[in-house]
Amino acid sequence: MTDTPAAARQRPLSPHLQVYRLPLPPLTSITHRITGIGLTVGTLLWAWWIIAAAAGPDAFEAAQGFIGSWFGMILMFGWTWALWYHLLNGMRHLMWDAGRGLDLGTTYRTGYLVIGGSIGLTVITWIAVFAAM
């Protein structure tokens, strides 16, 4: 027997995140988590907006001013997409929890539907935003 040290042997590596192209199901899964964390951070701005309204006109103007600034608008745009993505993919999770749509074909179809739907709803929302401005 040829004795090679364990470390020197070229062992096959398990898929590593940096070189592994995520298939759609884990990609939509981790995106669900990331958007959820992002939206949780967003609740801070949401709370500021509501509490400022109760604090008075000056505080409310300050909150509205931040939301309406270019930085605020970029954040709002990101949160709009995150909200629609998390809502649509959340419905996908509820469907799975009910034991439906768990086969591979349906999983990919609903995955693409969530991505396309979230982009579509974001565009529609911002068309409505600019129409209302």
Next chain:
Amino acid sequence: MAANQPDTGYRTALGRVRGLGSAKAGAEHWLSYRLLSAAYVPLTIWFVVSAIRLIGADHPTFTAWLAQPVNAVLMLVTVGVTFHHAAYGMIEVYEDYIHAKGPRLLAVAATKGACLLLALACGFAILKIALGA
């Protein structure tokens, strides 16, 4: 039959007889989180539509909108569901990624505390505006 029937919450009779599932409050926690998530879908759509209609609203316009009973109650419910959903969603993330017991406990407790505080602050703000104080 009903007198000595144990309180099974959301668990099915078959699951209980077979001894399947959580020994504690797991089934109830799991299902209530999903029922709240399902209720969150129409609430979110209502909130986004309302927020678009309120773009550029000054303080009197916004408070007049929030003072309407339907809007005040729906906002209170949305605040409650949002911070509950955010807290338990974040806790699920911590449970998966924070392996050390101390930091995990700290993260869970801090998130629960912060979400409770923010929910109460927002709820108080909404009531203050709605009741015209």
